[in-house]
Amino acid sequence: MLDGKKVLVGISGGIAAYKVPLLVRLLVKKGCEVKVIVTDNALEFVTEMTLQTLSSHKIYHNMFTGYNNEESTEHISLANWADMMIVAPATANIIGKYANGIADDALSTTLLAFNKTVFLSPAMNSNMYSHIAVQTNLQKLKTFGVELIDAKEGFLACGVNGKGRMAEPEEIVEYVENYFSKQKDFIGKTFTVTAGPTREQIDRVRFISNNSSGKMGYAIAKELLNRGAEVFLVSGPTSETINETSDLHLIKIESAEQMYDKTIECFEKSDVAICSAAVADYTPKQKFDTKLKKQEGDMFIELSATKDILKSLGEKKEHRILVGFALETDNEIENAKKKLINKNLDFIVLNSLKDEGAGFEVSTNKVTLIDKDNITPLPLKSKTEVAKDIVDKVLTYF
Ligand code: CTP
Numbered sequence: 572m573l574d575g576k577k578v579l580v581g582i583s584g585g586i587a588a589y590k591v592p593l594l595v596r597l598l599v600k601k602g603c604e605v606k607v608i609v610t611d612n613a614l615e616f617v618t619e620m621t622l623q624t625l626s627s628h629k630i631y632h633n634m635f636t637g638y639n640n641e642e643s644t645e646h647i648s649l650a651n652w653a654d655m656m657i658v659a660p661a662t663a664n665i666i667g668k669y670a671n672g673i674a675d676d677a678l679s680t681t682l683l684a685f686n687k688t689v690f691l692s693p694a695m696n697s698n699m700y701s702h703i704a705v706q707t708n709l710q711k712l713k714t715f716g717v718e719l720i721d722a723k724e725g726f727l728a729c730g731v732n733g734k735g736r737m738a739e740p741e742e743i744v745e746y747v748e749n750y751f752s753k754q755k756d757f758i759g760k761t762f763t764v765t766a767g768p769t770r771e772q773i774d775r776v777r778f779i780s781n782n783s784s785g786k787m788g789y790a791i792a793k794e795l796l797n798r799g800a801e802v803f804l805v806s807g808p809t810s811e812t813i814n815e816t817s818d819l820h821l822i823k824i825e826s827a828e829q830m831y832d833k834t835i836e837c838f839e840k841s842d843v844a845i846c847s848a849a850v851a852d853y854t855p856k857q858k859f860d861t862k863l864k865k866q867e868g869d870m871f872i873e874l875s876a877t878k879d880i881l882k883s884l885g886e887k888k889e890h891r892i893l894v895g896f897a898l899e900t901d902n903e904i905e906n907a908k909k910k911l912i913n914k915n916l917d918f919i920v921l922n923s924l925k926d927e928g929a930g931f932e933v934s935t936n937k938v939t940l941i942d943k944d945n946i947t948p949l950p951l952k953s954k955t956e957v958a959k960d961i962v963d964k965v966l967t968y969f
Contacts, residue, residue: 697733737818785809885915
């Protein structure tokens with residue numbers, strides 16, 4: 572499962588660092604190529620020589636003397652090289668820096684430059700671990716998609732029994748293996764995902780749009796890619812980013828009409844469509860190529876209805892799986908159920924704007940999954956976690 576994977580192990584300065592040479596050894600035995608980054612403090616607990624001997628690579632430590640004394644941007648090359656990062660032990664300090672975008676040494680800088688899966692295995696005194704600052708930072712990192720290998724209960728180096736012990740190297744390897752075995756779920760399956768808002772141009776410089784951030788759709792696409800799917804991501808304008816790989820086809824559109832054309836085209840090649848985009852229901856009848864000049868008195872814009880993409884997919888659905896979203900403010904369940912039936916969906920993800928932390932622009936969401944037989948309300952979660960729940964439900968339809 573891990574054979575051939577390139578792993579960057581980051582060690583920060585906690586006593587549990589003494590166990591990390593064993594982690595490196597286990598990963599190498601599993602067939603991984605391992606490179607190690609250490610902080611200054613980590614070297615108080617473990618030696619470069621041990622890690623270098625076990626990994627068969629030089630240790631990256633000082634950004635300014637360089638790694639191999641060759642490259643000054645080694646944090647970027649290492650981030651590009653690796654398939655995953657494992658930070659063990661992750662101290663309160665590195666967790667705090669990573670959660671807040673601080674990059675002041677080799678490890679924290681590489682973490683920010685790294686855009687694939689990061690596993691964090693925290694270790695610290697139990698009072699520190701339960702401190703609101705550390706827990707808030709960990710929650711924040713989860714919303715970034717970081718995989719957290721929770722600290723364990725046990726006897727800690729400070730002499731107390733409590734939660735804060737680093738997971739054993741064997742447990743870390745098991746967690747990572749499980750994570751990658753889950754990836755197999757969607758190998759050979761193709762998805763169309765719509766995301767973000769659309770923009771309906773009024774004139775050369777003005778448009779009608781909405782507050783959709785695209786976060787939910789991008790989180791779904793990332794989860795699917797992690798689990799081996801091929802994804803057509805049809806996206807309206809958003810500041811979200813995603814790595815383009817051979818499995819990810821990013822199709823950028825602006826208007827509802829463009830989203831319609833591209834989504835219909837992609838659906839033909841897909842097994843599933845998940846439509847999370849906030850598509851404009853109306854578009855200006857007339858679009859001006861120049862900037863409209865201010866005129867005396869009021870101004871009226873005549874709108875015409877756009878085509879309902881999801882409804883059209885429902886008509887062409889046949890054996891394919893179709894998932895929609897419903898954003899509601901009133902009679903939520905009833906309205907969502909109507910959309911489920913009218914648009915011929917397998918299930919619908921209801922966002923109620925009455926729920927705090929749900930909806931546009933925020934990184935959390937509180938949704939209810941509704942199919943013809945069940946109504947399943949979920950607690951407030953990060954959009955990354957909600958994406959996992961949605962994708963897990965899709966799996967039950969295959
Ligand atoms: N949708 C779509 N094409 C449209 C409008 C909506 O594909 N022109 C999709 C959305 O992506 C979402 C679902 O339909 O998956 C429901 O969108 P929503 O805005 O909640 O509902 P509408 O159908 O537009 O109805 P209303 O605005 O009246 O609630």
